Amino acid sequence: MTDVIIIGGGFPGLVAAIACSKLNLKVQLFDVKDSLKDSQLHAFKPIVLNAASWQLLQALNVAKSLEPKAHGLKTMHVLRDTWSTFSFDADQRRHPHLGYVVMGSDLQNELARKVEQDQNITCFLNAKIDSIEAGAQPKIHLADKAYAARLLIVADGRQSENRTKLGMAYTQSEWDKNALVASVELEDSCEDAYLRFVSGGTAACIPTASGMHQIILAKQKSDDIFKLDDEALLVSLKEHMADICKIKKLHRHMVFPLGQGIASKVAMPGAILLGDAGFAIPPVGAQGLNLAFFDVGVLADLLAHAIENQVPFNDEKFSQRYNQTVVPHHDKLLKGVSTLMNLFDMNAIWLQSMHGLALKLANYVSPFKRYVAEFGMGFRYPMPALIRGQVPKIYPKVMRHAEVDSDA
Numbered sequence: 001m002t003d004v005i006i007i008g009g010g011f012p013g014l015v016a017a018i019a020c021s022k023l024n025l026k027v028q029l030f031d032v033k034d035s036l037k038d039s040q041l042h043a044f045k046p047i048v049l050n051a052a053s054w055q056l057l058q059a060l061n062v063a064k065s066l067e068p069k070a071h072g073l074k075t076m077h078v079l080r081d082t083w084s085t086f087s088f089d090a091d092q093r094r095h096p097h098l099g100y101v102v103m104g105s106d107l108q109n110e111l112a113r114k115v116e117q118d119q120n121i122t123c124f125l126n127a128k129i130d131s132i133e134a135g136a137q138p139k140i141h142l143a144d145k146a147y148a149a150r151l152l153i154v155a156d157g158r159q160s161e162n163r164t165k166l167g168m169a170y171t172q173s174e175w176d177k178n179a180l181v182a183s184v185e186l187e188d189s190c191e192d193a194y195l196r197f198v199s200g201g202t203a204a205c206i207p208t209a210s211g212m213h214q215i216i217l218a219k220q221k222s223d224d225i226f227k228l229d230d231e232a233l234l235v236s237l238k239e240h241m242a243d244i245c246k247i248k249k250l251h252r253h254m255v256f257p258l259g260q261g262i263a264s265k266v267a268m269p270g271a272i273l274l275g276d277a278g279f280a281i282p283p284v285g286a287q288g289l290n291l292a293f294f295d296v297g298v299l300a301d302l303l304a305h306a307i308e309n310q311v312p313f314n315d316e317k318f319s320q321r322y323n324q325t326v327v328p329h330h331d332k333l334l335k336g337v338s339t340l341m342n343l344f345d346m347n348a349i350w351l352q353s354m355h356g357l358a359l360k361l362a363n364y365v366s367p368f369k370r371y372v373a374e375f376g377m378g379f380r381y382p383m384p385a386l387i388r389g390q391v392p393k394i395y396p397k398v399m400r401h402a403e404v405d406s407d408a
């Protein structure tokens with residue numbers, strides 16, 4: 001029997017594996033793919049890792065090797081028009097950056113490399129799970145073999161088959177929106193990130209370490225922009241980004257359908273849902289993966305506490321504590337993103353002007369700016385050790401029978 005079985009080697013599954021290994025737990029990681037390295041899916045995704053996620057990666061010794069491929073974000077601007085800009089910075093005293101932008105393929109490949117080198121982690125690829133059991137004896141079955149563990153972590157994405165097999169409730173909805181992600185070259189380099197409200201959606205401009213910028217447009221599926229050829233798309237992107245940056249060249253682009261899903265409970269005795277399997281939101285606020293990293297931090301604290309006190313990982317108490325800590329954060333973020341998405345559909349000019357005015361006025365309110373910066377940086381409470389940049393410390397309690405033995 002191993003300590004932890006993880007199903008799914010996406011970003012959260014790999015980070016959970018490294019975090020468990022840091023607690024000296026033995027991990028078996030299963031994925032249907034034939035490699036943990038990126039299969040081009042993430043090559044198009046700029047991932048904004050907030051300051052909290054970056055501290056977690058530092059604690060797990062991943063940040064250092066990723067740093068040359070990461071762009072540190074100091075300032076973010078949110079606007080409707082240039083006159084209505086709300087800007088916020090990192091808190092310079094404690095954190096130089098709001099977060100870091102990395103390309104998804106760099107993140108996936110770096111995490112995969114760490115996992116493959118880790119002596120505590122065994123990977124099983126091309127692994128399609130036939131059945132799964134949680135409860136007092138968590139186990140999975142594949143290819144006529146059973147694998148048992150003290151805890152199962154299910155991280156196999158939004159369409160998670162294994163969540164369904166466990167019978168865990170999940171409310172899913174497709175959005176009538178797509179995200180178009182385009183790699184572009186600018187006339188002049190721009191260090192800051194921008195999020196602009198445009199007709200029917202948002203347009204973001206995100207700098208990356210390679211010097212290229214990523215434009216992300218979230219709009220109704222029926223919007224003409226998704227039907228344009230490269231030449232017309234370049235013209236349209238220039239219009240969307242007018243007054244913010246001058247686009248010189250369009251390199252490539254990809255379209256992702258947007259949807260969301262939320263599990264009312266992400267833990268049951270013996271099993272935990274992690275990443276999009278438990279909570280998936282559109283990338284409009286660049287928050288989904290960051291929240292999954294926070295969840296890994298919470299899980300690491302609970303595992304450390306359980307090891308220290310020699311209590312099980314697979315009982316009702318453990319899953320209750322996990323749910324009570326992480327689920328309120330999922331609910332709060334879902335509400336925040338839904339509010340943001342409502343601002344997309346503000347079609348009346350007077351409403352748009354009021355929103356612009358609100359952004360402009362908010363820009364003068366320092367405590368509000370600090371609140372937004374802190375939220376954007378991902379510092380949520382209670383703050384897990386990994387999010388503080390530390391691996392949770394374990395001081396195993398001396399067992400009574402060991403004391404008796406030594407007396408004898």
Ligand SMILES: Cc1cc2nc3c(=O)[nH]c(=O)nc-3n(C[C@H](O)[C@H](O)[C@H](O)COP(=O)(O)OP(=O)(O)OC[C@H]3O[C@@H](n4cnc5c(N)ncnc54)[C@H](O)[C@@H]3O)c2cc1C
Binds near residue numbers: 276277
């Ligand atoms: C365009 C875009 C930009 C984004 N930008 C950001 C951002 O800036 N910041 C942010 O926080 N989030 C962002 N996100 C969200 C983030 O990418 C996702 O939250 C994250 O990738 C989810 O990872 P996951 O491992 O849960 O799911 P997936 O990426 O779907 O991975 C699931 C893994 O499980 C494996 N698997 C599937 N089924 C099985 C099975 N039956 N058995 C075994 N293995 C299985 C798959 O092969 C895969 O490896 C973005 C998303 C998009 C689309």
